Every structure is written in structure tokens, then in C-alpha cells.
Amino acid sequence: MTQTLHIFRKDIRRFRYELCAVAALTAAFAWSHIAADVPGPADFGRTVALAFLTTFFLAGAWWFLVSQLIHEESLAGDRQFWVTRPYAWRSLLAAKLLFVIAFVNGPLLAAQMAILAAAGYRPLAGIPQLLWMQFAVAAMLLAPAIALGTVTRNLAQFVLTILGGVLSWYVVLAALVPSQAIGSSCVNQAVGVPVVCAGAALIVVWQFSRRATTASIRAGLCTLLLAGVLYYGLPMPVRDAIRSSVFHQPEAKAVSVSIPPLNALGYGHDSGSGRLGINLRFTIHCAPEGEVAWPEMLDVTLEAPAGLRWASGTQFASRSYPVSTPDPREINYIHTLYLPREFYRVVRGTAVSIHGSMRLSLRRQTTVPLPHGQATRIPGGGYCDVSQAQDQWTVFCSSPFRRPFDTSSGSGVDVDHGPAGFARYTSMQLLSAPESPFPDFAVSPVFTIQTVSPTDAEISFVRESPRAWIERDFAASVSMPVEH
Amino acid sequence: MSDPIRIAGLTKKFRRTPVLKGIDLTVPRESVFALIGPNGAGKTTTIKIAMNILRPTAGRAEILGIDSRRLAGRDFTRIGYVSENQEMPDWMTVDYFLRYLRPFYPAWDDALAAQLIGRFNLPGGRKLKHLSRGMRMKAALASSLAYRPEVIVLDEPFTGLDPLARDEFIEGLLERSQNTTVFISSHDLADIETFASHIAYLEDGRIQFSEELSALADRFREIEITFDAAPPLPPDLPASWLRPESSAAVIRFTDSRYDAARTNAEIRARFPGVRDISATPMPLRSIFVTVAKSAQRAAA
Numbered sequence: 001m002t003q004t005l006h007i008f009r010k011d012i013r014r015f016r017y018e019l020c021a022v023a024a025l026t027a028a029f030a031w032s033h034i035a036a037d038v039p040g041p042a043d044f045g046r047t048v049a050l051a052f053l054t055t056f057f058l059a060g061a062w063w064f065l066v067s068q069l070i071h072e073e074s075l076a077g078d079r080q081f082w083v084t085r086p087y088a089w090r091s092l093l094a095a096k097l098l099f100v101i102a103f104v105n106g107p108l109l110a111a112q113m114a115i116l117a118a119a120g121y122r123p124l125a126g127i128p129q130l131l132w133m134q135f136a137v138a139a140m141l142l143a144p145a146i147a148l149g150t151v152t153r154n155l156a157q158f159v160l161t162i163l164g165g166v167l168s169w170y171v172v173l174a175a176l177v178p179s180q181a182i183g184s185s186c187v188n189q190a191v192g193v194p195v196v197c198a199g200a201a202l203i204v205v206w207q208f209s210r211r212a213t214t215a216s217i218r219a220g221l222c223t224l225l226l227a228g229v230l231y232y233g234l235p236m237p238v239r240d241a242i243r244s245s246v247f248h249q250p251e252a253k254a255v256s257v258s259i260p261p262l263n264a265l266g267y268g269h270d271s272g273s274g275r276l277g278i279n280l281r282f283t284i285h286c287a288p289e290g291e292v293a294w295p296e297m298l299d300v301t302l303e304a305p306a307g308l309r310w311a312s313g314t315q316f317a318s319r320s321y322p323v324s325t326p327d328p329r330e331i332n333y334i335h336t337l338y339l340p341r342e343f344y345r346v347v348r349g350t351a352v353s354i355h356g357s358m359r360l361s362l363r364r365q366t367t368v369p370l371p372h373g374q375a376t377r378i379p380g381g382g383y384c385d386v387s388q389a390q391d392q393w394t395v396f397c398s399s400p401f402r403r404p405f406d407t408s409s410g411s412g413v414d415v416d417h418g419p420a421g422f423a424r425y426t427s428m429q430l431l432s433a434p435e436s437p438f439p440d441f442a443v444s445p446v447f448t449i450q451t452v453s454p455t456d457a458e459i460s461f462v463r464e465s466p467r468a469w470i471e472r473d474f475a476a477s478v479s480m481p482v483e484h
Numbered sequence: 485m486s487d488p489i490r491i492a493g494l495t496k497k498f499r500r501t502p503v504l505k506g507i508d509l510t511v512p513r514e515s516v517f518a519l520i521g522p523n524g525a526g527k528t529t530t531i532k533i534a535m536n537i538l539r540p541t542a543g544r545a546e547i548l549g550i551d552s553r554r555l556a557g558r559d560f561t562r563i564g565y566v567s568e569n570q571e572m573p574d575w576m577t578v579d580y581f582l583r584y585l586r587p588f589y590p591a592w593d594d595a596l597a598a599q600l601i602g603r604f605n606l607p608g609g610r611k612l613k614h615l616s617r618g619m620r621m622k623a624a625l626a627s628s629l630a631y632r633p634e635v636i637v638l639d640e641p642f643t644g645l646d647p648l649a650r651d652e653f654i655e656g657l658l659e660r661s662q663n664t665t666v667f668i669s670s671h672d673l674a675d676i677e678t679f680a681s682h683i684a685y686l687e688d689g690r691i692q693f694s695e696e697l698s699a700l701a702d703r704f705r706e707i708e709i710t711f712d713a714a715p716p717l718p719p720d721l722p723a724s725w726l727r728p729e730s731s732a733a734v735i736r737f738t739d740s741r742y743d744a745a746r747t748n749a750e751i752r753a754r755f756p757g758v759r760d761i762s763a764t765p766m767p768l769r770s771i772f773v774t775v776a777k778s779a780q781r782a783a784a
Contacts, residue, residue, distance in 0.1 A: 006587050014575060072573075078537045081572050081624075084565035086588045088557040 003088055007073075007095035008102075014072060015065065019103055022061050029054040030111035033444045034118040039375070039385040039396035044450045055443050062104050063145045067158040069096055070149030076213040077153045083211070093208040100142060105134050112445045119446045121381070121400045129401045129439045136441050139197040147200035150207035151216050165224075172228070186436035187239045192231030199223025236297060236314050240359055243469035254286040255293055257358045259476040260332075275338040278481065282333045282358065282474070291467060293360045295333050300356040302339075304347045312337060317358065347480045355475035363433060363464035370395065370430075370459040378404065379463040380432070382447075386459060393453045397430065397461075401439035403447045405430040410457065428457040433464040486549060487512055488635045488665045489534060493543035496529050503529050505689035506543060511667050511682070516658075518676040518697075519669040520768075521686035522776055527669035528567075530686070531639045534667075535565055548635060561589050564628030564636035566621065568643040574613030578606050578623050582630065589631035596660070600626035603656050618649030625653060629660045636661060638668040642675055654679060677768040685772070687779050697768075704771045705742035709735045709751055710760040718754065726778045738766070738774045 012019070032054040036047040073082045073092060112130055113123035123130070152158045200223070203216045260283055280300070287293040295317035302310045317335055370376050372393060375385040382399025397404035410428045430451075434440075440447065453459055489511035496504040504526045511517040519527050532538040534545040536555035545552040550559055576584060578601065586592045601608060604622040612620060621641055628636060638657075642650050650672075657666065658679055670676050676683070677697070684694035693700070707725075710733060717730050721737070728737035735755070739747055742763060751761055766774075 002587070006584075010584055014573075074571075077571075078532055079567075079569055079571045081570050083537055084535050084560055084563070085585065086558055086560040 001091075003091035004094040004098065007087075007092060008098050011069060011072065011095065011099050015068065018065050018068065022058075022065055022103065023107060025054065025058045025061050026107040026111050029058045029443070030114050033115045033446065037115065037119040037398060037446045037448050039387065039398070039450075044396075048448075051444070059141060059443065062142065063162075064155070065104070066100065066142060066145040067149045067152070067155055069099055070146060071152070071154055071158075074153050075150045075207045075211050089208045093204070096146070100138075100146070104142060105138060108137065108443070109134055115444055115446050116400060119398055119400070121446070126400055126445065130445060132439055133401070133442070133445060136439075137443060139200075140193060140441065143197055143200035143204070147203040147207075147220065150204055151213050151220065169224075169228075173232070187242050188231050188234060189436070190242070191234060192227045195223060195227040195230055199227070240297075240469060240471065243361075254288070255360065255362065255470060255472065256285045257295075257360070257472040257474045258283050258285065259354060259474055259478065274341055276341055276344045277336045277338050278344075280335050280337055280354075282335060283330055284333065284360065285330050287329060287331070287362060291362050291364050292464060293331070293362050294464075295335070295358055296361050296469075297359040298335065298356060300337060300354065302343075302347070303353040303355075304350060305352075306346070308343065308346055310339060310343045312356070344480070349480060349482050351477055351479050353475070353477050355473070357471055357473045359469065359471045361466050362468040362470065364467050366463040366465070368461045368463075370461055372459075376461075378432075378461045380404070380434075384430070384459075384461055386453070393457070393459070394450060395428075395430070395453055395459060396448065396450045398446060398448045401445055401447075402434055403432070403440055404449055405432040405461065406434075407431045408451050410453075426457060428453045428459045430459070430461045431464065432462065433466070435466055488548050489517075489667055490546045491530070491534065491543070492545075494530065494533060494540055494545055495542040496526070496533060496538065497541045503689055504533075504540075504543075507686065507689070507691045509684055509691060509694055511665060513665055514663060515681045516661075516666040516668065516679055517682040517684070518680035519667070519684050519686055520671060520673060520676060520772060521669075522671065525686045526689045527686055528639055531567075531637055531667070531669055535563075535637060561591065561631065562634045564631075564633035565639075566624045566628050566636070566641055567639035568621070568641060569639075570624065572612045572620060572624065575611060577609050577611050578615070579608035581612060581623065582627055585627050585630075592631045594630075596632070597626065597630035600629055600656065600660065603659070604652060616649075618645045618653070621645060622649070622653060622656065625657060629657075633664060635665045635667065638666065638670075640669055640671075642670055642672040650675060673769040673772050674767075683768070685775060687776065688783070692775060692779065700771065701765060701768075703740060703742050704766045704774075705739050705747070705763040706766050706770070707737055707739050707742075707747065707751070708762045708764070709755060709758055710762075711735070711755070711757050712759060713757075715755060715757065721754075722750070726774050727781075738771075739763075740775075 029051075032047070032051040036044070036051040073087070074080050109130060112133065116123040116126060116130075148158060148161060152161055199220065203220055203223075206212060206219065207216050260281055282295065284293045284295070297314055298312075298317050299314050300312040317333070366379050368376060368378055370384050370386050372386050373388065375383045377383050378397065378399070380399050380402055382397060382402075382404050384395060384397040384404065386393050386395050388394075408428060408430050439445075487510045489509070491507060491509040494504050494507045494509075495502070507526070507530065509519075509530075519530065521527050529538060530545075533540050534547055534552050536552045539553060547555060548559070548562055555563075573581065573584075582597050582601070586594070586597075600606075604619075604626055606619060606623055606626065607615075612623060615623060625638075625641070636657075641653060645653060654675060668676070668680070680697050682695065683697045683700055685692040712733065714730050714733050714735055717728055717735065721728055724739060724741040726738040726740055728735065730736075744763065747763070748761055752758055
């Protein structure tokens, strides 16, 4: 402990100017977020951009500070004076971690509490979430920086490795990962991020205890590879199994999926890549009261009488066309299948057998109307403020630890708004569909979104909490449409 | 008391390039042991392995009875290390550097540290990065002597030092290193000769010889044989007769196993017409050059 504090004090003296700069950036970060978390500013976009910039520069300053801190007693190389001095590696590592906690996490926690308090939330009530955010920042931002610092000798190597790593990552993504697989879910993150954190921790401990730089670099590359495979290539059955085990709901048994027998397939359109898009309508029955069933993934197989067969493989389900039916417990979804043109030419106008399976999420819906001219509490502890600005309504939503909503959608009649295009809705829905039980990953604890609504729109906030992840089979015989 | 440094079968490869090819070395207690050799012979690699800065490919090095691969933390309270290419905390002043190191060493002697600063004329308030090379080496030496280590290891400490700085460095080292074993690598033979008690010659990753300096000086002689007319050099000269050459009436060589009676008898047996034999003691530099050139010739 004595040696830890001795090294810690030396590092404070060594980095006193850098610490002042980080403290100033932390203050700027807090100030910019406090300014952006107030409803109704005319230049909301500018304040948000400023908040983003201060966050970006603060994160950059942390990486710089961490790299300098580790390089002060560099672990890579064979010329450092300290390796032949009586340093205990545990004391050295403890001193570095203490420094990071004291001068990165500590000021950040204070800034986060100030941001929460300024936005009208009670910081002490959010201590567990704040601690989780500290852990997330440490695990996802700081641990990789510390690990990289331990295998590089100086700032130039550190920066070049980051640039090279980012470039390589995107090249590999572009070359190997299909575009439909790019898209994160909390399950992907839940398996990919811990691997990165564990790998970083392993490298840090290994380097401090053994200074085996080559082996550590290899371990780092293996970690990134494994994390990438788990993040982007996690097999869907595994992902579904994880989701099903997390979101278990026995009463979801009644839910079924079918394809209406008549006019099930809409006319196709050319996708421009040798494939023809065919609209397939699904009906989902018997979602439990107060819940909605969202199609997430599906597999479809078409079988023609002549023995011709085509399988889609697992696809993300289209979720953009929900259509109401007279039965309130039924809802239709349209999914576009892209068939090979050769297959289509053979089967068009004929009856084909269609079967497959659909994976659905059942989500409990909570709807909160947002009256004009006032602020309304929303699920999750935040609020939405609807205020008039000139000929439209500004909707400002704020929420602690989570984005207030994920998407906004409207329905109604379109009118010409001149250069702004067509936009006139009779209703507007702000949809929040969080999947993870943990706070969203961010540096600031308060999330704000501002959007605009036409004056006559009824605005509502809808929270969909995931309750179950289920799979249903379907089978039908349908007539293939004729291309026109 | 066992020897403080023992090296056995030490081998080191960088990728596929062998640098050390199984060296054996023993450094006796309280000796000043010089490891000499040409550039690239493997001196620094040997020392870095002994200090656990590098790991051996095979074989082992022990320092104060500890396997070098396990050398860590508290073990370094008994060992000093100064290297010409060591990266120092340049932002520290000399005073702060010594003050910072003090708590790491239970045996740190403040009075001795102050003496060393005075002895080396070190400017206490100046940052290490603003010191000359010689001053930096002296600061490193002062920081390695102030806790009275049992072993002090110096890797090419004289490189780039002017003669005055070199003298001050050596004097400071010798004054303060009683009861200490000094293991030093250098190719500055003239200086080594003045204070080393033992010497090992490393060439191409192999130890060519390792012995007391006095014994080495005793067994190397430059022999000059005078004839009325020198005979041609026979092809079967002893292997210990290095770099033989013949001119009009003289044959010269270096005898690496000189013994007055035996050498004279052998010369007279091989060259019956000898008129005169002279045997001249050799400075270390000449021995080094002779051995190095002989090795090069043998390798060619």
C-alpha cells in the first residue's frame, strides 16, 4: 500500500498539467450537457452538438491521460529504468488504477451527479445506475485503453495502433460480415462486450506481472477476433435461446402466426439485383391483453408442385407495415421476400406451399398521452414537454439513464409544407422499446431528444417492455402473383 | 558464500537468429568482473537476461542465487543496474529522482546519496533530460550505489563519456563499491584493465575465455624469434600460437598459454636456428585484438 501511494503521488506530480486539462474538460462536459438538457432552446441542435463534442474530447483526453500514465512505467520494451528497481507489480498496477479512479471516474461521477441534479432528477436515487455507468465506462472505454497502453511503448505507437485497428476493423467488417448482420442487440452486446473487457483485464494483469508483450498482443488479437465473432456472428438459435431464457412468459402459448389463404402474396417488384420482391402478409393472433407481438426474425420455405423448392434462410422481419384488423387481438404484418427471378418465373401464377417459422417478441405496452402545452411524466422516470413554437409543437423528452424513446412515427394526412416537404399527422407516437435491463451506454446520465409535431397531432408516448421471446411455425398454400 | 552470478548454458535467439550459443560464466563474490567482446557479441543480451529484462531461450542465469526469470520486486533492493541505453524518468530533477527512489530501498543511505551527488558534482535541481550523457550515467550510478547493493551490474557504462567523466565514474564506482560484486560489460579495454579483477571474452555468442585478469596477463605474451635467416612457417604450429607471421629474419606470434620454460623449449625444438627469443607482456587491448582477429580468421 505504501508503495502504491508513493507511485500514485509521483504520478500526480508528473501529470499535474494533464490533470488540470482533464478537469477543465470534465467541467466543460458537465456544463454543455446541463445546457442541452433544458427544454425549449431555439438552438437545441447546436447545444447537442456541443455536448457531443465535449464528450468526444473528454473521452480522447482520458485515452491520452491513460496512455501517458501507463507509458510512464512502460511495460513494453527493454530499456525502462523501473524494471530493475524494486517495484512490486501489484503495487504499480494498483497505483495506476487508483489514479484512473481518482482522476477519471471520480470527476466523471461528480459531473454526472451535477447533470442529473440540473435536469431535475435526484442523483442519490440513481446511485446504482450511476455506479453501473462508471463500470461501463471503465470496462468499455478505459480498460481497452489501459490494455493498449501496456503493449505499446509511446504515444505514437498507441495512436497508430488505434488508427490501424479501426481501419482493419472496418475492412474486415466490410469484407466478412453481411450487411444484414450489422446491427446490435442487447444480446450481441451482452456476449461481445464482456469478452473485450475480460481480454483487456487479462492483458493488463499479464503485462504487469510478466511483461510478455508479444504474448499479450496475440491475446489481444484473439480477444478482438472472438468478440467480433460473438458480436456479429452469434448464431441466431443461440441468440434466441438467450433471449427466451431472459424473457420467459408461460402465458404466451396462445399466440399464433398464420398466413391468410387468399391474396396472401402481393405483386412483386424488381429489387434490381436479379431478385424479385414479393410481399407476404402474416397475421398474428392472440397477443395477450395489453401486449403487442413484434415479428423479429423469420425463415420461409416455398415448395412448388414440380418439386421446386426455395428457402429464405433466417432473415430479419420487416416491421414497418403493421396493419390493423377488425379483431383487436389480431394484427397483420407484411414482409417482403426477395425470390430469385428464375424461381419466380417457374412458379408465378401457380399454387405453392409455404411454411416456416417466425420469432416474435411480446412486449407489454404502456401508453401515455402527451397533452399540448405541458410536461408529462413518462415511464422510466423522465418527462416529455410539448410546447408551441411558431406554427408547430416542439416535443422535448428527457430521461435519466436511457434514451426517452427510440423511434417516432405519425399517421394521418400528408400536406405540403413547401421546402420542408410533406408532413401533417393526426397522431404522433413516440416509441420506447428498451431490451436491456441496464442503463444505456453513454457518458452523460441524462438523455434528451427533441422532435417537432404539427399543431393538430395527438401525441402519445408508448413504452414497450419486452416480456417474452417466442417462436411460432406457420404453413399455408398460396397463389403466386403474376408480375406486371 | 556462493558466487553471486552464475550463468550456465545460456542461449538466446531473437526469432531464428542465435545471439547467445550456450554460454557459461561464474562471477566470484566481490570481484570486478568485466565482460568484454566486440559489438554484437551478445554482452548486453547476457546482462539483460541476468536482470530478467529478457528471457532466455535455453539455459539459465542466477543472480544472488535467484533464477533470473524469477527476479522481481524486492530482489532488486540487493542489485544495482546501470546501462548506457536505459530510459530514465527525464522529467524528474536529480534530487527528486533520488528522493523518489529512496522509499523503495530499506537500506538507502541518505548520507551516502548526498556524498555521491557531491562526488559526481551532480546539479540536484536540474532535470535528468537536461543533463549531459556523462551526468546522466553518474546520476544513474549514484541512484544504484546509495543503497549499497550486493551486486552492481553495469552495461557499457563508458560509451559516449569523455575521459574526465569516465575517470570520475570509475573512481566513484570503486570508492563506493567495497564488498560489492561488480559485473561490467564494455569494449573500453584501456579503462577495464585499470580496475577489473576478472575478465571474460565473449565473441559471436560464445565465451572464448573467462579468468582472472592477472592470469590472463600472465599467459599472453607477444613472442618475437630472431634468426639469421628466418625459416618458412611450418603448418603444424600449436593452436595457442596466435597470428603467426614471418619476415626476413623474424617470426612473431602471440602465445596464449605462455610459460617461459615450456615456450622457450618448444620454440627451440621447432626452430633449431634461433638466435634470440623475446617475450613481451601485452596490454589487454592487444590481447583482445589478437583473440578477435584469430577468431575471425578461424571463422573465415
